[in-house]
Amino acid sequence: MNRLQQLFSDKKDICSVYYTAGFPQGNDTVTVLKALEDGGADLVEIGMPFSDPLADGPTIQASSEQALDNGMSIKILFEQLKDVRKNVQIPIVLMGYFNPVFKFGVEKFIAKCQYLGIDGLIIPDLPFDEYRDKYQGLFESAGIANIFLITPQTSNERIQLIDEHSKGFIYVVSSASVTGAKKDVEQSQIDYFNRVNSLGLSTPTLIGFGIGDRSTFKTACEHASGAIIGSAFVKLLSENGADAERIKQFIQGVKTK
């Protein structure tokens, strides 16, 4: 059983946290990762910064821009993560847009992820068909889970198709929005979560987008295996830097029932 499968079979109310690599300082990547694990995060998503992050709102856009200004690149990220499995046990997922991965070389990228002990990838603009036809074999033979997004506009048929080809978990985007749109969970979203759950999917789900505090986290956990916090955490980093104590307080604040 790999780390992602182990996590989802062992735990409920999974707290997954997104942050941007190389932010706020270029060499903060591993510091933040370690602090998240020590603080109680169950899973981390490390964002690979991109010049044109079209599914992201202002908070994550700004963090990407700062990281790129700090000189961040995939090559440097892999360098920073070279000994990561000596220190960090929780599953690690890399998240980023397809062009930098394409430019790096998809095969080379997957091989490097496998070598470093990366568990999964979220590439929002890698289309489902393209993944299935060209890359699924490559990902699966390396033991790297490709994590798909679904949205309130995704049909049941498509969700089921995505489920069939998913490993790890499915990323349930909570509303029609970019990242960081902060609001309370509405009834229409609850209806959508219920619709997803009624499909009896074989892949676990995590809810993300708009989850940023204890209340939204708790609601999301009632409808999925857990939830993903992104912009709210990135905001904390931008205000306080990679401060391990603050990071721990934040995670505990979100997770406390």
Next chain:
Amino acid sequence: MSKQNKYHVDEKGMYGQFGGAYIPEMLYPNIENLKAVYKDIIGSDAFQDEYKSLLKDYVGRPSPLYLAKRLSEKYQTNVYLKREDLNHTGAHKINNTVGQILIAKHMGKQRIIAETGAGQHGVATATACALMGLQCVVYMGEVDIERQAPNVARMKMLGAEVVAATSGSRTLKDATNEALRDWICNPEDTFYLIGSVVGPHPYPDMVAQLQAVISEEIKLQIAEKTNKDYPDYVIACVGGGSNAAGSFYHFLDDERVQLVAVEASGMGVDSGETAATIAKGDKGLIHGSLTFLMQSNDGQITEPYSISAGLDYPGIGPQHAHLFDTGRAQFLSATDKEALDAALQLTQLEGIIPALESSHALAALDKMSFKKDDSVVITLSGRGDKDMATYMKRFGF
């Protein structure tokens, strides 16, 4: 692949190895919906009747194909100018916006969003929205808003809301990102009216079909004016490439016609200050399409440069990437200076002040050699009124 379909889009949305729809899942239903209906709408009698009547009476088509006698004498050949500059709003952009606004109406969309660089597509979109009484939001880079104040005012006068894109380099690519983000957040009632043959499938094909009227007319007009029913050359400038796509469309499968696309090389192809995507870019993904683009070694999209705001896009339409890849079209580039010289030359030989974009196509005349009886069609994609400030500065008038 059938011969018929060699240069057009296939059923998967690809042009050879280029194109596709590399979009996040949030945009998938919108794109699928558009993909499912656009061909039928464009092919329907109701659409065609309304589109053709608007092109004729509102846009002012057919645009003339003008034999430029003094220019022809200078180059010892026959140069014909396809006068898109005489269209309503002053460029070819209106062909596309009038068409897409009708598609949006057929789909029952109430709200139109668009991106714009220099403001020409924004003005053409705001114009079509005013005509149809639809809400219009135009995203424009903060930097471009400062540089293009008259077009911002035109859009506002036409009733559009102009929203500043403040992310990234605050220019056209960022305005496109903002428009896509808006579409993600408003998937139900909003139609994204893209201005060029870029973006995810079906946009490159849809926009090319709506600009194809340019080559449809050239074909008829050249037959009237010469003893052949095809030109020997069709030359057009390319940024994203919509006027070139429209100028080439009906000649793609007629290999007697040599197709020439002219990119903007800014300060020079190797100066680092260029927008010559084919010359300096490589394969990758931009705005949902697999094509050529200008990027860093790490796959970050870089900011292009050209004196012409309409050509400084870091990508190029996927069909053009395919035309380059297959050798069907020849790709040249012209520098800022070459374009300015060509603009002044046309103005003083023919009494036509061209847009800076179109001047890049004109600059190709100095880079090619023609036979005396060749017919050479150059698409004059827009007029130069919007560029007077640049011309005044550069020429000292």
